[in-house]
Amino acid sequence: MKNRWICIFLAALLLLTAAGCGKKEAQQTAEPAPPAQAEQSSAAPQTPDAADISAPQGETADAAEAQNLRVACWGDDLGLIAARLKDFEAAHPELTVETVQYASETEFLTAMGAGKLPDVIWCGYDRSRLELLAAKGYLAELDGLVDSLCAESAYFENVLRLSALSGHVYFLTPGFTLTAFSAPERVLRQAEKIETVAQFDEIFRPYCPEGYGWTTREIAMNWFMNDGLSAFVDLTTGTANFTQARFYEILDFCRQFPVEFEAATAEQMFRTIELYEPLCILREYEHYERLNGDKPGVTIQPLPFSAQDGYGVRGESYLAITSGCQNSAAAELLLREAFSLPMQKRACVQYKAGSEEDVDVVWCIPVRKVLCDILWRYSDADVPSDLSEEELGFWKADIEETNKAYDELLAMIARADHFEGGGDRTLYEIVTEEAARFFDGACTEEEAAQAIDRRAELYLMEQR
Template identity: 25%
Template sequence: MKTQLFIGFTCMTLAAATGCQTGGGGEEANKEKGKSKDGKTVVTLSLKGSDSFFEAVEKGFEQKYPDIDLQIQEYKKGDEEWSSADFEKYIKTTNSALLSGTGADIIDLEDFPISKYVEKKLLADMKDTLDQLNKNDLHMNILDALKVNGGLYTVPPAFYPGTFVGDGDVLEKTIEVDDKSWTWEQFEEVSRKFKQQSNGRGERYALANYAPEQFLNKLVENNSTDFIDPTTRKAQFDSPLFVKNMKQIKKMYDDRILTANRAQIGSQLFYFTYFFSPLDVAEGAYRFYPNPKVLQMPHPQGHKDGSAFFVRNQLGIRANSAVKDEAQKFLAFLLSEDAQSLPRDEGFSLLKSVNDKQIGEVQKQAAGGTYKLPSGETVKTSEKPFVELRQLINTANRFVKKDNRVLSIVEEESKLFFSGQKTAEEAAKLIQNRVTTYLNE
């Protein structure tokens, strides 16, 4: 999808509406199944913008179920630009329709407070969808991470695993990292050891190209449950843990273990990213290191084995839709091999078999010692990082749902600490107060 990505819980536009609605959101609405002119059952799918992948899925679905007419409702067409006013209108319009029971049958809820909708019984559980599929082939590690209160209420068409890519020569010969269990505290230990061993060999860093407030945001983004309770939605930025994290990060920058400056390729031990396809290993990781190592991201406290991931779409079914059975059929088709094998611009499939095939095609080239880039250039490769990529996507289990408003507040206020204008405690209190106000709007 080429539209700009907006992610957040959008509490400010939803609080008033969700606060005055009864559970079920218009239970009496749309009891009759809609019919097209040729007598087909109409199922509507609401998307934020145009998407060629969903258009292809629509075509395949209607071929398999000729008695169903899937109608995609796009809020914006093509590559139209989004403004903050556009986005706010989109949120209000979609939210109001869902609450009143007049919205689309299937809705992309990526930008919405799904847990609030679940509480008000506005969304259908996807159990019947999963029962139509081969769970052994599904990435249940992803779907389980998307569950709310034990139920699955949304499904994505694809996912994007988060990773630390490291210098394999250093990590295999001098510094040992167990990425299945390492934490952010252990990341600091490894980084300090690397810096000590690099004395006299030029400027080398554990990570480069991130200002301290940006690095803090990455930590918050990947450990969000440490700082915002997912059930009560209460902020915890004035906690000892957050203050400690801020002080640790500042010291790592003061000690030049981390740097905001651009570093020469190969002079940093790690970089972190989200993989968008298997090609990112051959076309990205090998540009940084001759022997890249793909690792899980450091884990939050108490969370072991499994990296972070995000999704671009979360499709849910309106609980009072008159065509829930047909909507379930569509989502089951979306997660089937027929749909998951369709060409897409980005993202890993929800089916293990599809990912195995795609990774295998790239890995086959790498087995020969070289990989040919689309530009015609070749890079020396090995199979090892592709084996690590398989492990990464099979164990990704920590769902990252960004709230850009929260991240913006964290970045703005933490700058006052990193620049020496406020103490860590003072900056944390400012963040806590602003985030709390936002969450209560």
């Protein structure tokens, strides 16, 4: 069984990843016209197993070029993408993997504007840039690959298909976390989805007389923006409409939260969490048990105010094949192997040595379901045979508790129906920058909304 202290390491690792995400640039770079795609059959292509592809054949007549695979990467702060690419190249000596690590997506776009289009994109951070590239025709459809993976019934199909745009999948995530909201069951019932500010205040204000301090203003803003800003932005027409009562309500509500976490109000009756293994659920039970002292049940549900019904997914990285790919067989082989058991473990499990026990540290959920079972489904066979009767009782109780939490996690994964964070990061940054002026008292809420409308529409016009 895994030690509970692992959660501390995981929380630090996730915060490090989030910090890296927050530092990326939000500049825009002129892009070239998308390359013409090769004529495709209307039937879904048959995807062979990775083991059946020994020497991928490229679309170019140059035999040497056919052995090259060009991969563009950015947002790999922890080196996890680079490690998997190194494993892939070692497993396929017939291929030369040319990996270019970009400092940011802006640097990548600059290179692409100079005509340096890769075969594959594998990036961290958010996926909004990939959505834009897909809309402009830079990415190849992955429907055939996804259909092939789903036919194996070994993956979370709803997660594989989350990136569908206009009915087609253009990028995939090998591992993910679920963004959720937790509270004691006696305070928030499971069936009670928080839809409005008034409902939130009615439920939690009696328990937070000193104000909402545990969650920050930025996190509260994200609760509202979790539906991709669709309530205020029409990406089809390139128009924005933030000068409306619903947005004023958002600003007034978020103003109640501090910029930073406040220790004085840290132990409140709610919090936003990232779910990446069953221990995350058990930790919520333990957290509210310590807080209340009466072993309350726990409600874990999608974020408040979201226009979506289910949980939001945050990918650990994102993979796509470009429409100008010169080695489609090798590119598809890389994507398929990214979902193989060894590569999935490399993505989601890190080995940590040097403690009393060498342990595997899980930091996100693999899309391959069988690996989840390997990691988290326990049986009596996992109990050591040399235990005392007292120790045996502890192990069996721990197994039962973990399996129950795992079943809860599987039920939550089945309800994942969108990528968390609202799509285009630049739009989100425009909103938060102008909202900050209102929070600081530099303008009225209407003036902030008008400034957002102007900036958002200018940005959307530049992207069309």
